[in-house]
Each structure stands twice: as C-alpha cells, then as structure tokens.
Amino acid sequence: xxxxxxxxxxxxxxxxxxxxxxxxxxxxxxxxxxxxxxxxxxxxxxxxxxxxxxxxxxxxxxxxxxxxxxxxxxxxxxxxxxxxxxxxxxxxxxxxxxxxxxxxxxxxxxxxxxxxxxxxxxxxxxxxxxxxxxxxxxxxxxxxxxxxxxxxxxxxxxxxxxxxxxxxxxxxxxxxxxxxxxxxxxxxxxxxxxxxxxxxxxxxxxxxxxxxxxxxxxxxxxxxxxxxxxxxxxxxxxxxxxxxxxxxxxxxxxxxxxxxxxxxxx
Amino acid sequence: xxxxxxxxxxxxxxxxxxxxxxxxxxxxxxxxxxxxxxxxxxxxxxxxxxxxxxxxxxxxxxxxxxxxxxxxxxxxxxxxxxxxxxxxxxxxxxxxxxxxxxxxxxxxxxxxxxxxxxxxxxxxxxxxxxxxxxxxxxxxxxxxxxxxxxxxxxxxxxxxxxxxxxxxxxxxxxxxxxxxxxxxxxxxxxxxxxxxxxxxxxxxxxxxxxxxxxxxxxxxxxxxxxxxxxxxxxxxxxxxxxxxxxxxxxxxxxxxxxxxxxxxxxxxxxxxxxxxxxxxxxxxxxxxxxxxxx
Numbered sequence: 001x002x003x004x005x006x007x008x009x010x011x012x013x014x015x016x017x018x019x020x021x022x023x024x025x026x027x028x029x030x031x032x033x034x035x036x037x038x039x040x041x042x043x044x045x046x047x048x049x050x051x052x053x054x055x056x057x058x059x060x061x062x063x064x065x066x067x068x069x070x071x072x073x074x075x076x077x078x079x080x081x082x083x084x085x086x087x088x089x090x091x092x093x094x095x096x097x098x099x100x101x102x103x104x105x106x107x108x109x110x111x112x113x114x115x116x117x118x119x120x121x122x123x124x125x126x127x128x129x130x131x132x133x134x135x136x137x138x139x140x141x142x143x144x145x146x147x148x149x150x151x152x153x154x155x156x157x158x159x160x161x162x163x164x165x166x167x168x169x170x171x172x173x174x175x176x177x178x179x180x181x182x183x184x185x186x187x188x189x190x191x192x193x194x195x196x197x198x199x200x201x202x203x204x205x206x207x208x209x210x211x212x213x214x215x216x217x218x219x220x221x222x223x224x225x226x227x228x229x230x231x232x233x234x235x236x237x238x239x240x241x242x243x244x245x246x247x248x249x250x251x252x253x254x255x256x257x258x259x260x261x262x263x264x265x266x
Numbered sequence: 267x268x269x270x271x272x273x274x275x276x277x278x279x280x281x282x283x284x285x286x287x288x289x290x291x292x293x294x295x296x297x298x299x300x301x302x303x304x305x306x307x308x309x310x311x312x313x314x315x316x317x318x319x320x321x322x323x324x325x326x327x328x329x330x331x332x333x334x335x336x337x338x339x340x341x342x343x344x345x346x347x348x349x350x351x352x353x354x355x356x357x358x359x360x361x362x363x364x365x366x367x368x369x370x371x372x373x374x375x376x377x378x379x380x381x382x383x384x385x386x387x388x389x390x391x392x393x394x395x396x397x398x399x400x401x402x403x404x405x406x407x408x409x410x411x412x413x414x415x416x417x418x419x420x421x422x423x424x425x426x427x428x429x430x431x432x433x434x435x436x437x438x439x440x441x442x443x444x445x446x447x448x449x450x451x452x453x454x455x456x457x458x459x460x461x462x463x464x465x466x467x468x469x470x471x472x473x474x475x476x477x478x479x480x481x482x483x484x485x486x487x488x489x490x491x492x493x494x495x496x497x498x499x500x501x502x503x504x505x506x507x508x509x510x511x512x513x514x515x516x517x518x519x520x521x522x523x524x525x526x527x528x529x530x531x532x533x534x535x536x537x538x539x540x541x542x543x544x545x546x547x548x549x550x551x552x553x554x555x556x557x558x559x560x
Contacts, residue, residue: 122306
C-alpha cells in the first residue's frame with residue numbers, strides 16, 4: 001500500500017475530510033427513512049413518535065398507486081426494449097469496424113450530452129404533432145432513447161474484455177453465427193448485459209424532466225406526481241415514497257455491485 | 267460457407283454480408299436516437315430561426331438586448347462554475363482516499379458514493395428541503411447545540427441551490443476520477459519517494475499529473491450537467507434563482523413561445539458542445555464513457 005508515501009498525520013486529514021464528504025452524500029438520502037415513520041405532520045428529526053400513517057395514506061391513495069404502477073410499467077417496458085436494442089448496437093459496433101465507428105460511439109452518448117430540457121421540449125413538440133403525449137408508448141420510446149447510452153456503454157465494456165476468438169472458433173467449426181453468438185458470446189457477457197438492463201430500469205423509473213413534459217393526468221409517472229406534490233407542500237407522504245425509492249436505489253447498487261464482482265475476478 | 271471461402275470473390279462477398287448484418291444490428295439504436303433526439307432537437311433549431319414562415323434572428327437578438335436574459339446567463343454560469351470548483355475540491359480527496367484504501371473498505375466507500383448517485387433526483391431534492399428549511403433538521407440541531415440563535419436561511423435561495431447541486435454532482439466527479447486513480451501504478455510514487463521526493467512533492471509532481479485525465483473527464487461532465495440544471499434550482503432556489511433551463515420551461519409552459527425557448531436551448535446546447543469539444547482537445551476523455559457505473 002501507500003504507507004511509505006503519505007505520512008499518518010496528513011492521511012488523518014484526508015480521511016476526516018473524505019468522511020465528511022461521504023456523510024454529506026449519504027446522510028440526506030437516509031434521513032428520509034426515519035422521517036417517513038413519524039407520526040406527526042411536522043418533519044422533525046428525530047421524530048417524537050413513530051407510526052405507519054404516511055404509508056397507510058400512500059397505499060390508500062389511488063393517485064399515488066396509479067402513478068407507481070405507471071412508472072413500473074414504463075420502466076419494465078423500457079428495459080425490455082432498450083436492453084436488446086442496446087446489446088445489438090454494442091455488438092455491431094464492436095465487430096463492425098465501420099469507418100464511422102468513432103462517430104457512432106459519440107452519437108450513442110448524445111442523450112447524455114444534449115441538455116435534458118432541450119430533449120424534453122423537442123420530444124414534447126414532436127409528440128404534440130403525432131398525438132403521442134400522454135401515451136404509454138410515447139413514454140417508453142423516450143425513456144428507451146435516454147437509457148441507450150447506459151446499456152451500450154455497459155455492454156461495450158463487457159465486450160472489450162471478452163475474447164471474440166471463442167465465437168470465431170465456434171463458427172469455424174460450423175456453428176451458424178446466430179447460434180455461436182447466442183450460446184458462446186451472450187452467456188459470457190451476461191453480467192454487463194444485466195447491469196445495462198438494471199441501469200435502463202432505474203434511469204427510466206427515476207426520470208423526471210421528460211416525463212414532466214410528455215406525461216400527465218392518468219399517464220403521470222411517479223416522479224411526475226412527486227414533482228407536483230413537492231410544488232404544493234412538503235408533506236410526509238413524500239417521505240414514505242422517498243423511503244421506498246431509496247430502498248430501490250440501495251437494492252440497485254447492491255445488484256450492480258454483484259454484476260461487477262465476478263467480472264473483476266477473471 | 268467453407269466452399270465459398272475458397273476463392274477471393276467469395277470471401278469478399280461473405281465479408282460484405284457480415285458487415286451489412288452488423289450494420290443492421292446497430293441501426294435500431296440509431297433509428298431511435300434519430301426519431302427521438304436528433305429530429306426533435308433539430309426541429310427546435312429550425313423553430314428558433316423561423317417566425318411565421320420568415321427567417322428571423324429576433325430570438326437571438328433578445329438575449330443580447332434584454333437585461334433579464336443577461337442575468338439568467340450570469341446566474342447559470344456562476345452556479346455552474348461554483349458547483350464545479352467545489353465538486354473538484356471535495357471530490358478529489360474522496361476519490362484519492364478510496365483509491366488508497368484496501369479493496370474491501372474501498373468497495374464500501376464506493377457503494378456509499380453510488381447510493382446517492384442512483385437515488386431519484388426528486389427524493390434528494392425533497393430531503394434537502396426537509397433538512398434545510400427554516401424549522402428543518404439542520405437549523406434545529408444548530409440551535410439545540412447553541413451554535414446559532416436564529417434559524418439560518420439555508421434554502422429557497424442561492425445557497426440551497428448550491429448545496430443541492432453539489433450533492434448531485436460530487437459522485438459525477440468521484441466516479442471517473444476513481445476509475446483513473448485505480449489504474450495508476452503505485453510504483454511511480456514509490457520511485458519518486460525512493461529518489462528523495464517528499465510526500466507532497468511526490469503527490470504534486472507525480473500522482474496529480476497522472477490523475478489529470480480522470481479529473482478532466484469528471485470536471486467537464488460536472489460543468490456541462492450543471493449548465494442544464496432545472497429541478498434543483500426550481501425547488502431549492504425558491505424563485506430567487508433562475509437558470510437557463512428554467513427560462514426555457516417557462517417560455518414553453520407559460521408563454522407558448524417556442525421560438526424563444528428553442529433559441530435558449532440552442533445556445534445552451536452549442537455552449538455545452540463547445541466546452542466538451544474544447545476539453546476533448548486538451549485532455550484524453552476516453553474515461554468519460556465509463557461514467558454510469560460500468
């Protein structure tokens with residue numbers, strides 16, 4: 001390690017400062033959990049008495065339930081569309097050796113580089129002409145586009161550390177391409193594919209700005225509803241939803257960590 | 267296949283066929299990007315120059331002449347610079363510490379950085395509202411401890427916006443930087459030390475330069491994301507902070523002024539691309555593609 005290089009005293013400073021920054025990152029996320037079990041409308045910390053009233057209120061509300069259901073549907077469909085489409089693109093770009101590969105890889109990242117507000121207004125405008133605002137398919141298409149960079153980047157990284165010779169061997173022994181790809185390559189890059197799928201799911205489930213423009217009424221997603229609720233007042237029902245979303249994000253990070261670990265061992 | 271492979275023409279035909287299959291595999295992604303990103307954004311470009319079927323630069327002229335627009339540009343720029351600088355100052359030590367820790371501790375710290383990274387934006391905005399409001403957790407604690415007499419105005423202003431944005435941006439700096447630092451060979455700093463360099467010298471002359479690509483990738487990512495911020499200033503700024511993105515939203519939702527909204531969007535986009543392009547000229551940005559957890 002680096003004991004020989006950083007003296008203990010300055011290392012202490014480094015640990016103290018970094019610890020504070022990490023606390024700054026984590027504590028606000030976790031603080032919503034105790035708050036959501038508070039029995040009062042005042043958002044005190046620590047809560048004076050605990051109850052489940054905000055969860056009862058949350059699950060009793062048709063509006064919140066519909067929004068959660070809508071978000072889940074959109075996120076699942078987005079994952080189902082974005083994962084194979086992104087995998088195909090990553091595979092094609094990896095093997096294609098096209099003259100434009102570099103540019104194409106840049107273009108795949110475009111959804112991250114174009115300011116989201118511009119994307120949102122643009123999609124809203126085009127959807128208005130096509131009648132796709134406030135539709136499930138509209139939301140899924142938009143979220144798929146936004147999720148593509150995550151999927152492609154994740155799978156491209158997986159393909160870089162995979163030895164393509166294995167697939168060539170299978171083909172030279174007579175396996176049809178599709179079969180070689182399906183039963184030799186895909187199983188070995190399954191973890192990057194899985195992590196890409198997870199990223200697609202969570203990016204769709206948490207997406208606010210585009211949904212804010214193109215969804216509303218009965219097609220409101222959960223973040224869309226939260227947006228409205230936050231604008232009105234900051235009641236503890238949102239703490240209950242937030243707690244559920246925090247648990248979801250912790251689960252996602254844990255799952256991502258698991259998709260990464262065996263790959264590191266290779 | 268094997269018999270076709272025996273002559274040159276056959277090989278070429280096979281290669282061509284494979285190429286077109288691979289091109290076919292990549293095409294659905296680009297069709298989606300084209301229909302949902304390039305056409306919509308391109309359309310907005312067009313709208314920003316056209317008013318009632320006539321070419322006009324009025325939308326752009328307004329940005330120069332109206333003081334309100336100038337102050338929005340200034341606010342957006344100041345916020346972005348401040349948050350980027352603070353992210354670098356606070357994020358560098360974190361990435362550095364994680365890179366020095368033994369694997370197990372490093373993995374725990376990295377997870378702690380990733381959890382806020384993958385937590386919904388609105389959840390974090392809500393958490394800061396609760397923490398920072400007048401009778402909120404931070405003020406209550408500070409008053410209980412006798413540090414302050416009166417509650418501080420921590421939110422619904424510039425301060426609150428900076429705190430909220432910093433919370434979102436620090437992981438964007440730490441992740442690419444850490445990926446870079448992990449790849450730095452420790453022997454370099456050891457060699458520097460064995461040749462008589464003091465620890466600070468070894469850090470500044472050897473380690474820091476080696477971490478520049480990751481730092482540059484993180485910094486440019488943070489800065490261009492900051493330029494487009496909408497949710498955080500909307501909720502934590504309390505109407506006192508108007509960013510470019512908020513003005514774009516207002517122009518669409520309140521005034522139905524597509525031309526004005528589009529022109530601001532075009533400026534934001536062009537500035538973003540120029541900064542990105544400038545950075546990629548100065549530094550190798552390959553690590554940028556590693557942002558996002560892979």
